[in-house]
Amino acid sequence: MKDLYEKFAYDYDEFGAIEEYLGDEKRFFEEVFQQYKVSNVLDCACGTGQHLLMLLQSGFHVAGSDYSKSMIEVAKRNLDGYGYKPKLKQCDFRYLEKVFDETYDAVICLTNSLPHLHSDEDLVTALISMRKRIREGGILVLSSGTTHATLQYPPIEVVVNRQDFSRVFVKEHDEQFQTIHIVDLFHDEHHVESNQYDIKYRLLLDEDYKKLLQEAGYKKINIYGDYSQNPYDKNSMKLIIVAEV
Ligand SMILES: C[S@@+](CC[C@H](N)C(=O)[O-])C[C@H]1O[C@@H](n2cnc3c(N)ncnc32)[C@H](O)[C@@H]1O
Structure with missing residues (x-):
């Protein structure tokens, strides 16, 4: 695994x-x-x-x-x-x-x-x-x-929004699984980087x-x-x- x-x-x-x-x-x-x-x-x-x-x-x-x-x-x-x-x-x-x-x-x-x-x-x-x-x-x-309620929410959620760093969740789901694409953005003058992690969950x-x-x-x-x-x-x-x- x-x-x-x-x-x-x-x-x-x-x-x-x-x-x-x-x-x-x-x-x-x-x-x-x-x-x-x-x-x-x-x-x-x-x-x-x-x-x-x-x-x-x-x-x-x-x-x-x-x-x-x-x-x-x-x-x-x-x-x-x-x-x-x-x-x-x-x-x-x-x-x-x-x-x-x-x-x-x-x-x-x-x-x-x-x-x-x-x-x-x-x-x-x-x-x-x-x-x-x-x-x-x-x-x-x-x-x-x-x-049940959070599954109805808009699929894009900004979960961290700081001056130097943002984390965004982009979610999709079908009947059986939910995938969360986690996008991390470092954005200050010393550190500019982006990373994406894709996590598939059983619903x-x-x-x-x-x-x-x-x-x-x-x-x-x-x-x-x-x-x-x-x-x-x-x-x-x-x-x-x-x-x-
Ligand atoms: C979303 S994180 C939550 C971590 C922590 N419980 C928290 O509340 O912040 C999910 C965690 O589950 C762990 N995990 C996933 N599959 C696992 C498994 N089969 N056995 C043990 N840990 C597992 C991951 O490595 C990760 O640390």
Whole structure:
């Protein structure tokens, strides 16, 4: 499997620092983790470590893994910068047992990470692998910005617009897949560069997640449409799942 983030990892955080955009998300995790008595967490698509940092700052014990070696390298660097050294491993989330033998109170897989897998078989394999790393009574948390409502949005979205850097998403989708063409433009007098990354996601909405999670043996599946835990509906801007083991 190709690492789509091999180069992108080093610019990924141009989205902005976690402190700037994760306010609601931090409160959500603190509330949900308190409810399920979560103390240790595995982020199995940790990317540049932004959620690991958020959770460490909230006092949780964390470990992280990601398929992309570059993402792991950037996560290590980011967390080192804050004086944190959690366990970080390169690992495909379909096969977590190859790297982790312990179980966690929660496994998280956030921001459109699971939909990198395209077949039902791979998706169920990944969800089972995650379930096996969660203790009885623990939870899996998934999140995505792809919803019934966001699919209706105009296909071009300027997600970062600074004086020195812009990031534009150009999105297209059919019934089964969504492709996001990410265009990065560096445009100050010292740095002029453009890069494009094309990421193809399996289109997964509430009912798809429910079906896959049931097939993978999860007991109760809660689906929220925002970080205030309002139920998901056709107007939701987020799709957040808390599945119980
Ligand atoms: C859109 S990024 C999200 C990263 C991070 N969770 C965040 O919220 O910023 C998707 C991440 O999923 C990872 N990923 C994709 N397929 C994976 C797989 N099979 N196993 C583990 N990680 C995977 C990518 O390497 C990338 O870091």
